[in-house]
Amino acid sequence: MTSEITLLVNPTAGRGRGAQAAQPAADALRGAGFSVRTVVGVDAPDALRRAREAVAEGTGALIAVGGDGMANLALQAVAGTGTPLGVVAVGTGNDFARATGLPVRDPGAAGRLFADALKAGRTRPVDLGRVTRADGTERLFGCVLASGFDSRVNDRANRMRWPTGPRRYDLAMLAELAALRPVRYRLTLDDGTPQEVAATLVAVGNGPSYGGGMRICSGAALDDGLLDVTVVGECSRTTLLRVFPRVYKGTHLSHPSVTVHRVRTLTLEAEGVTGYADGEPAGPLPLTVRSVPGAARLLLPQ
Known part of the structure; x- marks a missing residue:
């Protein structure tokens, strides 16, 4: 698995928490020895295009930083690919993170968790709904x-x-x-x-x-x-x-x-x-x- 990780960031999530949250999450991953690339789309379609490009290029993981909307967008990019997904939950609802037991509004803890999971190869398959x-x-x-x-x-x-x-x-x-x-x-x-x-x-x-x-x-x-x-x-x-x-x-x-x-x-x-x-x-x-x-x-x- 490549050591490069992609952070997909929504800077406006949670009244601006998205932009602030990216840094501690990235610091935790870099501190664990991973290379981190940050991707910010100009809008949702652009962000999805960039996320899919990162997955196609073989990123070690796609980590969405934002709320449920950003998590949903990231799911479109990783579904069916085997690329693991992490969610740094700093939005308003954060229901996907809650359902999967991830930290909420604690980006540093989320980053450390993802670093540990990547080193241990610890992933879990989950179902999705298709509309x-x-x-x-x-x-x-x-x-x-x-x-x-x-x-x-x-x-x-x-x-x-x-x-x-x-x-x-x-x-x-x-x-x-x-x-x-x-x-x-x-x-x-x-x-x-x-x-x-x-x-x-x-x-x-x-x-x-x-x-x-x-x-x-x-x-x-x-x-x-x-x-x-x-x-x-x-x-x-x-x-x-x-x-x-x-x-x-x-x-x-x-x-x-x-x-x-x-x-x-x-x-x-x-x-x-x-x-x-x-x-x-x-x-x-x-x-x-x-x-x-x-x-x-x-x-x-x-």
Whole structure:
């Protein structure tokens, strides 16, 4: 394995923490004897192109510095290649890092962990979800594909220019609560008969959480070859507000309005709904989602 490691940096992640985090992570790797190259794209497509070039050139590992969006971008570059991935988690949510037991907002510790893992050859295969759009294009994700109420909150927040930061999502959520209405889904689970379902949201989990620790698919595991599908049925604003706090512990799954399916593949159909994978737009429904077992290799703690 080559001793050159590539850091893929999002300088704006976590209100500027991405740029600050790259240095202690790089220092830890260099201190362990590795050569480190830093890559910063001018935008997401450019960053992905540069990451894929580094993987094709044989980098010893690709280490994403940023939040879940940067981790998701790095997954596109390493999937199916055997190049190990590390994530220096300094974003807002950091759900992928949490799901894999990596340090959060401690770039020096992450860098030392990755150096130790590389020297010991310690990697772990993990599953990914693959989203296929109606036009045949695809995108991979590590944690959760959101659709329905939660994706409408994302849609609204993305259209807002004020305020900035987390308060924008708080206001977007309040606005969507005021406009709450069920989504008429058509779900096809594995090779079963399509089901017509009125639901508040449908979340598809390769991993357990999104949104900075909301365990919407609490039972999802990254190595079981399955996707957990959480269906929150039609419910009132009062019920949603009462149940919502339970999502941080995953206890919402026992509520009678919530149903969980475990599948290898599913198709989601609905009018006027956009899916978000790891917080990034995956495209309008219909979407087909498949589990891809062992699609990536991660550098992990002992």
